[in-house]
Amino acid sequence: MTPSSCILRSNEHCIVFLDMDLQGRRRAAAALVAAVAAWFFLWFRRRSEDARSITYGPMAERDRERNSNLRFIYESDDVHCVNLLRMRRAPFFQLCDLFRSRELVVDSIHATIEEQVAIFLHVVGHNQRFRVINMTFRRSPETISRFFHQVLYAVGELRNELIVPPSISVHPRILGSRRWNPYFKDCIGAIDGTHVLARVPLKMQAAFRGRKHTITQNVLAAVDFDLRFTYVLAGWEGSAHDALILSDALERADGLTVPQGKFYLVDAGYAARPGFLPPYRGTWYHLREFGSNRPQNQRELFNLRHSSLRVTVERAFGALKNRFRILDNKPFHPYKTQVKLVLACCILHNWILRHGQDEHVPTEVAWTPNSTDTLPEPEHSPDNGTWAQQRDAWAAQMWQNRGSSRV
Structure with missing residues (x-):
């Protein structure tokens, strides 16, 4: 066997060896990826099962209390309405209808215009903090703050027609x-x-x-x-x-x-x-x-x-x-x-x-x-x-x- 043929055969063995090593590393990497994916799948599934078992309190009971408080405000007589909202029922509902017709305030999935206006009037009428009246309206302070500023803007839009020069x-x-x-x-x-x-x-x-x-x-x-x-x-x-x-x-x-x-x-x-x-x-x-x-x-x-x-x-x-x-x-x-x-x-x-x-x-x-x-x-x-x-x-x-x- 000539030296040149020996060198050629040796190179062929090296190439085969390198190919086998690359394939093994690919298989190992694929196995590792599969293992990690399986671990994340099991972790996410267990987390989802744990989340479904968590309860956040009687949401339905809070809604019932809120609706009861709002009905008391809306359906009470003028005396109670003035005490709570600082105006009688007629101007209150007409103000809400005006906001609705002009889309200055809009009904949301969770709160009507009447509730949003009632929150605003409750704050300005009694100078109460947002975190205080959330017990009455069963809303978070952030939600009350958002409704408050929306109604404040809507009331300001009525300036040119309600504050006018005298006769x-x-x-x-x-x-x-x-x-x-x-x-x-x-x-x-x-x-x-x-x-x-x-x-x-x-x-x-x-x-x-x-x-x-x-x-x-x-x-x-x-x-x-x-x-x-x-x-x-x-x-x-x-x-x-x-x-x-x-x-x-x-x-x-x-x-x-x-x-x-x-x-x-x-x-x-x-x-x-x-x-x-x-x-x-x-x-x-x-x-x-x-x-x-x-x-x-x-x-x-x-x-x-x-x-x-x-x-x-x-x-x-x-x-x-x-x-x-x-x-x-x-x-x-x-x-x-x-x-x-x-x-x-x-x-x-x-x-x-x-x-x-x-x-x-x-x-x-x-x-x-x-x-x-x-x-x-x-x-x-x-x-x-x-x-x-x-x-x-x-x-x-x-x-x-x-x-x-x-x-």
Whole structure:
């Protein structure tokens, strides 16, 4: 055998050996893959069997309790509905129908529009946390939060049709009163600011701490003589002066406008200027300040009649805070949401008044002004001379025509 033939035979044996080794490794790898697949199959099957044996609690019982609570809300009388949802049954169901027709809120597989709106009203009406009312509605805090913000957005979409400028015609309340007609015949409402408790980060609290030494946002609102809000500007810091906020409202593109020849009643913290009529400063104002005494001069008489008409805006604020307790307590929401909630509550207030007043609206006879809200603040600008003279002319005319009545 030649050396070359030996080398050739040796190479053939090496090739056969390498082929056999590669095939063995392939078989071993295939066996390993099969074993791993079998192990995962058995593990997944056992896990599935264990999962089927787990119970998460009486879901059906929770549903029954939820439905029972909702039926109690929906089917109760107006008294219970006002206590729970802060409005009567008629405006509640009509509001839900409006959201449904415009698709602002939609029914889900698990919750109707009525339930979602009821959750929102429960939160703003009683200032309760999401994790508290989940025991009533049997929903998770995350679900309640989602429904809450959906309804908050829907209510905000009604702003342009529920918060509208007042009528420029003489209001029947003024037209039929000797005390106010003809002096206030061009008055279309009253403007005032109110402080709503706020929650802001620590670094912002100094700006939001007003004269009451509490953290608040200052809300400016105009109200007509039917107690409806006709303009609302929320979000200003509690330390901001009312006159500054009014200037901002007048400068905004979509801000407050005063029709030509008309005016609003304002308190002594504002300056007398065309469109805005304050009382005389340093003079008795509210009826309770007079007691059993009668006005002794034309300024006192003017202030008393001015107060008796401007009390409308104070009553509107009182009704708003009495109805929606979230505005009169420390809120639990981010500040941007707090500002939206002020506007939403004013919108709902107007919606409710479309269906008649209820016990949350204080009567004029029973209303007692809050002295801490009506104290005049230092003025930022002097009175307009022409407008101040007009006020003097009205005051003199009132005093001359007072007759036997001085109120």
